[in-house]
Amino acid sequence: MTRSNSDLLWPVERLPDALEQLAQRQGYGRAAGEIAPPAAAVEPSRVWMFALGDRLGVELEPITPLYCELPDVLERAAPCILQVRRDGVPSYLVLLGTRRGKLRLLARDATAVSVPTKSALALLREEQEATVAEVDQLLGGVEMSPRARAHARSQMLLQRLGQAQLRTGWIMRPRRTASRRTLLGDIPSLVVGILVSHTLLSLVLAASFWLLGRAALQAHLETGWFLGWIAVIACAIPLRMLEVWWQGVFSIRLGTLLKQQLLAGTLKLTPDEVRLDGIGRHFGRVAEAEVVEQLAVGGALLAVLSVVDLVLAGVILVLGAGGWLQAIVLVLLVVVAFVLARRHYGVQRAWSGARVEITHDLLERMLGHRTRLAQLPLERWHDGEDVRLSSYSEISKVMDRRTMQLTALLRDGWLVLALLTLLPTFSSGTANASALAVAVGGILLALRAFDEVSVFFQQVSQAAVSFEQIRDLLLAVGRPELESKVPLEMEGGKPTDAAGGNLIEARGVTFRHDARTRPVLENCSFQIAQGDRILLEGPSGGGKSTLVSLLTGMRTPQGGVMLLHALDRATFGSSGWRKRITAAPQFHENHVLSGSFAYNLLLGREWPTSPELRTKAAALCKELGLDELVAKMPAGLEEMIGETGWQLSHGEKSRLYIARTLLQGVELVILDESFASLDPETMRVAQRCVLNHAKALVVVSHP
Numbered sequence: 001m002t003r004s005n006s007d008l009l010w011p012v013e014r015l016p017d018a019l020e021q022l023a024q025r026q027g028y029g030r031a032a033g034e035i036a037p038p039a040a041a042v043e044p045s046r047v048w049m050f051a052l053g054d055r056l057g058v059e060l061e062p063i064t065p066l067y068c069e070l071p072d073v074l075e076r077a078a079p080c081i082l083q084v085r086r087d088g089v090p091s092y093l094v095l096l097g098t099r100r101g102k103l104r105l106l107a108r109d110a111t112a113v114s115v116p117t118k119s120a121l122a123l124l125r126e127e128q129e130a131t132v133a134e135v136d137q138l139l140g141g142v143e144m145s146p147r148a149r150a151h152a153r154s155q156m157l158l159q160r161l162g163q164a165q166l167r168t169g170w171i172m173r174p175r176r177t178a179s180r181r182t183l184l185g186d187i188p189s190l191v192v193g194i195l196v197s198h199t200l201l202s203l204v205l206a207a208s209f210w211l212l213g214r215a216a217l218q219a220h221l222e223t224g225w226f227l228g229w230i231a232v233i234a235c236a237i238p239l240r241m242l243e244v245w246w247q248g249v250f251s252i253r254l255g256t257l258l259k260q261q262l263l264a265g266t267l268k269l270t271p272d273e274v275r276l277d278g279i280g281r282h283f284g285r286v287a288e289a290e291v292v293e294q295l296a297v298g299g300a301l302l303a304v305l306s307v308v309d310l311v312l313a314g315v316i317l318v319l320g321a322g323g324w325l326q327a328i329v330l331v332l333l334v335v336v337a338f339v340l341a342r343r344h345y346g347v348q349r350a351w352s353g354a355r356v357e358i359t360h361d362l363l364e365r366m367l368g369h370r371t372r373l374a375q376l377p378l379e380r381w382h383d384g385e386d387v388r389l390s391s392y393s394e395i396s397k398v399m400d401r402r403t404m405q406l407t408a409l410l411r412d413g414w415l416v417l418a419l420l421t422l423l424p425t426f427s428s429g430t431a432n433a434s435a436l437a438v439a440v441g442g443i444l445l446a447l448r449a450f451d452e453v454s455v456f457f458q459q460v461s462q463a464a465v466s467f468e469q470i471r472d473l474l475l476a477v478g479r480p481e482l483e484s485k486v487p488l489e490m491e492g493g494k495p496t497d498a499a500g501g502n503l504i505e506a507r508g509v510t511f512r513h514d515a516r517t518r519p520v521l522e523n524c525s526f527q528i529a530q531g532d533r534i535l536l537e538g539p540s541g542g543g544k545s546t547l548v549s550l551l552t553g554m555r556t557p558q559g560g561v562m563l564l565h566a567l568d569r570a571t572f573g574s575s576g577w578r579k580r581i582t583a584a585p586q587f588h589e590n591h592v593l594s595g596s597f598a599y600n601l602l603l604g605r606e607w608p609t610s611p612e613l614r615t616k617a618a619a620l621c622k623e624l625g626l627d628e629l630v631a632k633m634p635a636g637l638e639e640m641i642g643e644t645g646w647q648l649s650h651g652e653k654s655r656l657y658i659a660r661t662l663l664q665g666v667e668l669v670i671l672d673e674s675f676a677s678l679d680p681e682t683m684r685v686a687q688r689c690v691l692n693h694a695k696a697l698v699v700v701s702h703p
């Protein structure tokens with residue numbers, strides 16, 4: 001390393017500065033303005049780091065790699081920061097990327113520095129210096145070449161430190177709402193690479209056709225020409241390898257981008273939107289997203305390839321024996337291809353619509369299967385199925401016909417027409433061998449292009465139809481998110497805890513569901529003070545759960561104001577508000593996710609979790625009387641629960657939901673009929689636990 005380690009390590013007080021520079025160098029974030037540094041010499045909390053990421057306009061993801069994963073992390077995780085501890089004080093290596101086998105780090109003076117990977121490894125290993133010294137001592141007495149020594153040393157360190165966990169580092173990613181250019185990354189340059197390599201490949205192919213055709217028509221091939229032909233074919237090998245490699249990378253990049261955008265869009269849907277669409281349609285969307293991914297990737301590549309082939313074929317045909325006439329026929333057939341594709345798209349739309357409806361219907365029926373078994377007369381179980389299936393089958397037949405036209409008419413039609421245009425040249429006997437060979441090369445190239453075009457059009461029309469199903473999700477990505485405006489040091493809730501006065505103040509709150517003409521809540525005013533224990537009672541349908549959704553920020557009131565510590569939701573930001581208030585939804589709205597019991601308990605906290613939180617979770621289970629259940633399960637807190645795992649009873653689930661809510665450590669806990677399914681004794685135990693742990697509490701119940 002040419003620079004001293006202290007030049008490369010950013011002290012924890014300069015963390016905001018380091019991350020801001022990293023974000024700006026990557027073109028991800030924005031200037032964050034004045035940010036107070038974290039308390040010196042202490043690793044900042046995750047909440048603080050996430051909030052810092054928000055201010056910088058980037059996503060930060062924590063990583064705690066094992067020592068054996070470190071070489072991979074160094075090679076692939078950039079842009080990221082990795083923590084090094086010296087005398088217990090954290091400092092950070094800022095990774096920009098790799099270049100020519102070396103790591104590029106951002107030094108403290110904001111310059112980029114290249115360092116060998118092993119130097120960075122040595123820095124990150126400093127905390128394990130005792131093990132390193134032990135290995136060095138062991139190897140000290142052995143005679144071997146420096147190269148063998150280095151290899152043995154790294155292998156021994158890997159063996160000894162392999163499972164040692166490193167300090168938390170952070171990977172930086174662009175927000176899903178970043179500019180298109182940032183999100184696309186190197187995708188455009190990959191397309192250019194594929195375009196160039198494919199053009200060269202097509203030229204190689206055309207040259208080899210020309211050579212072969214010429215030899216065939218002259219009925220002899222000289223050795224020089226033959227060797228030339230072999231050389232031309234040999235050129236195709238590296239070009240093809242390059243093209244296939246770039247195509248693979250392109251597919252992965254585009255597929256990943258699509259998935260990330262879809263996930264981001266899904267997370268921005270409101271609970272009401274999710275409910276309105278229904279589970280079947282959501283499942284259908286997952287399937288459609290897969291289709292879009294496969295077809296968009298394949299289709300985009302085919303589009304590039306077929307355009308290249310068609311243009312080249314056109315040029316070659318003009319130079320060949322068929323001349324302009326053949327080129328004009330080619331253009332006309334491309335126009336016909338567009339017309340056929342348009343017709344195909346219309347049918348494909350109807351066909352896909354029918355398919356999605358069938359999927360939706362099937363899933364709804366499966367979900368309600370137990371109810372149907374119990375309540376619906378046997379003879380009505382399959383009502384309407386025949387009608388749906390027969391209309392689906394009719395549409396499928398039309399679809400097949402249009403697909404056949406698109407494939408057979410284009411490809412074979414081209415071959416027939418192209419040969420017909422050569423007929424006058426043949427019959428007049430004016431063509432020379434080279435011109436004919438060129439024409440044959442052009443015809444074959446166009447034939448390949450039409451093969452690609454027909455598949456491309458089918459894929460594009462399928463992808464376009466599937467895209468319609470997921471467009472809403474992609475559009476949702478751009479919805480503005482309320483961002484926190486409270487000072488960074490207030491994140492995590494501590495100073496707001498200390499603030500006096502009301503925790504919640506609602507004034508004139510009004511809310512009406514979209515589908516309703518009358519508001520559920522009208523001009524509703526109340527206060528909740530810190531430490532309050534409130535019982536909210538009311539008749540069924542009176543609007544209690546609606547009020548809970550307003551308190552937790554799941555819904556926004558259409559009138560009036562709702563303040564938390566005298567600040568509104570726009571000031572705390574969506575996630576800041578939810579970090580301070582949480583609710584256990586009603587039993588039928590709540591869910592046990594497939595995962596371990598511990599995961600379900602700590603769902604609202606970071607995962608993998610810390611030993612302290614795990615201990616806290618175990619203690620809370622004991623208080624809620626869930627310790628018996630934990631003892632019964634063979635893997636204890638690690639037992640898999642959910643649909644396919646250990647089945648919890650109604651009361652056990654209720655207590656899990658209560659524990660999950662309390663473990664979030666928020667300022668206001670709301671329990672929506674959480675005690676309804678507990679027997680009197682268990683209810684008393686659960687209530688005592690809730691009263692002990694909730695800082696402020698609202699319990700919703702029927703009178």
Ligand SMILES: Nc1ncnc2c1ncn2[C@@H]1O[C@H](COP(=O)(O)OP(=O)(O)OP(=O)(O)O)[C@@H](O)[C@H]1O
Pocket residue numbers: 272513514515516520538539540541542543544545546547702
């Ligand atoms: N998404 C929605 N669209 C239209 N109306 C809705 C929606 N959600 C709830 N409602 C209606 O709003 C009213 C209040 O519902 P809410 O769930 O808040 O009542 P509740 O007091 O919690 O009732 P319960 O005690 O039975 O759970 C009800 O009449 C309900 O039918």
